[in-house]
Amino acid sequence: MRTSAIDIEKKMNPLLESERKKNSFDVEEMTNVLDGGKIATERRRFIEKLAFTDVELWGPDVRHMTREELFLEMTRRHVEAIKKCKKYNLTDAVDVTNFQRSVLNTYVTGLSLHQLVFVPMLKLQSSEEQLRDWLPLVDSFKMIGCYAQTELGHGTYIRGIETSATYDPQTEEFILNSPSISSIKWWIGGLGKTANYALILAQLYTDDVNRGVHAFLVQIRDHNHMPMQGITLGDIGPKLGLNSVDNGFLKLSHVRIPRNNMLMRYSKVLKDGTFVAPSNTRLLYGGMLQARIDLSDDAIYVICLSITVVIRYSCVRLQCSMQNDQAECQIVSYQTQQNKLFPILSSAYAYRLAFPAINQWLTSATNMVDQGDVSDLGEAHALSSAMKVLLTTKSANFVETCRLSCGGHGYLDGSSLPVFYRNIVATVTAEGEVSVLLLQTARFLVKTFVKLQQSSNMQLSPFTSYLLNQSRARNEPKKLSSFNLESLVDAYQYRSYRLLSAVCERMNTLNAKERANKFYVWNACSVDLVHSSLAHIECVIATVLVQQLSGNSNNNVMTSSSPSPSCLSCSSDVRRVLTNLCRLYLLNGLFESSADLLQFSYLDPDQVTSMKLEMYNLYDVIRPDVVSLVDAMDFDDRHLKSVLGTYCGHVYEELYQWAQKSKLNETQVHPSFHKYVKPTRELFVSKM
């Protein structure tokens, strides 16, 4: 168990101390389960210690800084972190993530985009030869790149990008140009100030023919970091969050780059201007997949941070008394507070348990792409899109719920919750907007459903096979039979199947009416399609979760038939606690979608009431364990940086200390008094 980092001498708040005596399971064991094993926990702690004990990685509290100071300080820390990763030879992605999270918390910088998007995309789309030239530059920090796809006028619709790259066979160069205001590159992380190279997506023209969107590596700043000729660039201004990142704009005025700077792993332009098309355009999607997995992982991370803060605070915050004139109550005892927080706690655990298995399947699909096999790519794209949407939107909503559940104090930056929100909510939009991604998932689902109608023996992935099972049973009206895990999962599967089948039916009916106009029909069904995609990803998570928990992760969901080690080997105490959390998670999800299930008569009205009462009941069961459940997430105070969420829980002292640092307190009398208030006073008095 961790002790408080900020003030190791401080004694624990007795309210937290007594909470920590109530738990019904071994916290360290739970930590191991969450990490995926004892060794993983130890490794993580080792990496975090490297970061926390290194003074060069420390820095002042950025929440009191201006945007310019924040940008400068976070860039400093990130550069330092990269140096240290090199020094300690940290190359494993999990290690690097754990290290950087301990240095940067939930902040990212221009360099993050270099690491997380630019380099992977470069690797994915460049030829071996090109990489031989470029990777050493990346390695020596001479090439810091950004990924420049979005323009003022186009984000979602990549095919609509206007930037042009016209091949000039005379000089064997491409001429890159921004033909209009709306074609200015925009939102590009790291472009504003940090990067000296950009991967620019542009319409390729050879022989006056448009060859579609391709990627070009363009040097945008010289060795003195001044913009190259023909290039206008800068930062796009302050944002709701992520102000540590220099999202930038870029205007290209007939900028010439060598032919070799088109990324040529798949498409090619030969010296004479001959265009060689790629064997399969879908190969280009691979890079987005990893980005979506990363964002999903961040989303879960931020949920865990937030729930840790608010659960601890809810145990030390006393407010009102339940009985007249009796001692005040911990706010965690109020059912309304439990109803806000315990479902989030159970979701955090559910996502932590289910995500690695889904992730594993997606990663293997990505690896197959690298080897040229795109058979799973369609589903991987659909699944990762919906997962990214679900987890980022849940994360943003949960963080705000956690913040609001701290009452007034949650609104202070010192609680960290506003910081978490401002940063994480960006990921709801970035790398693919919610409805747009869900409609792509829907396209895959509808296609699968149509195939299913045609052949009942088709080969389905582990995540969609439920559609087949449900469709086989479609003629028997079904009801929820009990609240055990398997029945609850069946409810998720039934709901998803029925929603998909209903929207497909409606599309058929409309198609019959409108015949020609399938676009109209698609649009007229799009709200229902989005609903169906969400039901599908919720169903996938529920299914995987229960399989993980029961150790029954057979071929149906996991790529390997070996049971998941982390859960199977756990003690009965831990299993009991996890099972309760899992039931709460599943019940809560079904309760929230009870309108669907009532509509399908899968639930009786009475069952909805029992479901609710069973949730309230589970709140009581979970209550004594909640502090230990967030302790098991094993955050250091330096991860949380929250006056409300420290391990020791001296929240009022922390709040008071934090406020002293407010810049407005630098002078006792603020200039506004002498400048504006006093003169007005004199004016008004003299008039009286």
Next chain:
Amino acid sequence: MRTSAIDIEKKMNPLLESERKKNSFDVEEMTNVLDGGKIATERRRFIEKLAFTDVELWGPDVRHMTREELFLEMTRRHVEAIKKCKKYNLTDAVDVTNFQRSVLNTYVTGLSLHQLVFVPMLKLQSSEEQLRDWLPLVDSFKMIGCYAQTELGHGTYIRGIETSATYDPQTEEFILNSPSISSIKWWIGGLGKTANYALILAQLYTDDVNRGVHAFLVQIRDHNHMPMQGITLGDIGPKLGLNSVDNGFLKLSHVRIPRNNMLMRYSKVLKDGTFVAPSNTRLLYGGMLQARIDLSDDAIYVICLSITVVIRYSCVRLQCSMQNDQAECQIVSYQTQQNKLFPILSSAYAYRLAFPAINQWLTSATNMVDQGDVSDLGEAHALSSAMKVLLTTKSANFVETCRLSCGGHGYLDGSSLPVFYRNIVATVTAEGEVSVLLLQTARFLVKTFVKLQQSSNMQLSPFTSYLLNQSRARNEPKKLSSFNLESLVDAYQYRSYRLLSAVCERMNTLNAKERANKFYVWNACSVDLVHSSLAHIECVIATVLVQQLSGNSNNNVMTSSSPSPSCLSCSSDVRRVLTNLCRLYLLNGLFESSADLLQFSYLDPDQVTSMKLEMYNLYDVIRPDVVSLVDAMDFDDRHLKSVLGTYCGHVYEELYQWAQKSKLNETQVHPSFHKYVKPTRELFVSKM
């Protein structure tokens, strides 16, 4: 119709121009309806013009400022606005609000708390004599006050406040003291830097006996604005939003104030220390009522700002094409986009129409209190609490939905939507937290319900009489009969009644079991109680809305039996459009609560589907009018301050111009390059 203020020369974006030709009603007439008449529109425009044409009220774009600069600039503008209100003799509350909104937008300052809370509270609780002494100081700007109720340890639970005010009959003084860290006053708006007086709530002690919480006027800063002796104070630090306000902390160390500085309208302490209790403690609640009405009004205002921005943007943003390779689509044409925005648009209209009538009733209840009649106060408190909760939470959620519906560009501060969110979401917590307020409403509802069981002939207010009607019909199972306005309202009333009756029943059952422990029972039912309170306020709004629209505002809801002038006299075109919006609003609300109605078998499964299809159908009907519907809200570009929402709609030009002002663009090469990136590069290269 307004033209763009920022650039009057600019031609309108043709996409908006053609939208503005499609409308099916007279925009100016609609504006009059929203304002409550032609004269009100003219007056508002006159006031706004006063503000917009006065250079002293102009200022640079605060979104590029540091917190200190923001605070300084907004204080300047607010002081200036106060001077101008005095100059133009603006005293009517609506005038002042319209004037200040044109100067401060959605920002508030320390002076706002002086105006909106301190002065009203002072007036409410001081004796005539005291006011004779104090109001001239307020008037001459010599007294700038803040309202200091909340402490670090207590916000919701006022009775738990620790600050003490002990009467010393020897010197005829009160001694104010903060006995602990948790007793430090905290969150007090305007206290940090602006105010020189504070209304401090403290536990009154006379003769060593605690007399409960009372208000004391304390001078906290001297004429040089330095803290008075015994007083430690300052700003509490940066927050998610409202950083233009100096929320402050205050520690009192045995501070002595004259006896006369206790506010003595109701309670009194005589010279010798004799305590005279107030005739009715509920008299003290009056002040909170107006504050909640004000916050509700702000919430609606921000919804209107946000929906204006996003509807205009959705008509000029083209993204993707519906048909293969056809022209790109306005995003407003996508059903998913309509499903995000049109219910918000309809809510904005619904709230604008219903709020004045509810407000009017609440105001008359407040006025009755001033005359010592507290008979309506209980319901006024319950109603204003639930209304404040509903409107502020809806406002915060809607603003974020609007922001997210702008895709990436919504995340930029230049869109204004992040500013709206950060500022409005504070009101969800301030002046009473969500669950706490809803539980207070529930207490009133349960009490009313119990009385209703006892006597079926009881006198009910216009807002609760539906409970009686529904309870009379309780034995006949009911169904939704049609989608006309009256039937839809019945559905709201039925739902609210059934939820309340269900929770009361559950409480009875539990009480029978647990007998003694009614606190346990209350808590065990509190999630359901909160749900019931929300259903009640939704039902009240639905009822009032339809009565307003049908002109059928008889005694049942309005205090006067005269029909509402604004709606009755409108043309059939305007009425048709309003009726469609109203139906959409009602259908959407019922659809969102369809789980309840299905559970009560009030809706058939098929009806839920029809409801949904009817909503989609209304989207088509409303579509041609949407730009005109936001135009009718009649905002000037200087209200919106949004690059995405200008009247002319040249969004990409506006975005590009706005970005140029980013502080990070002040130098071409950012210091981070020379300080951190370059040295690292040299380090890495030398190592290779």
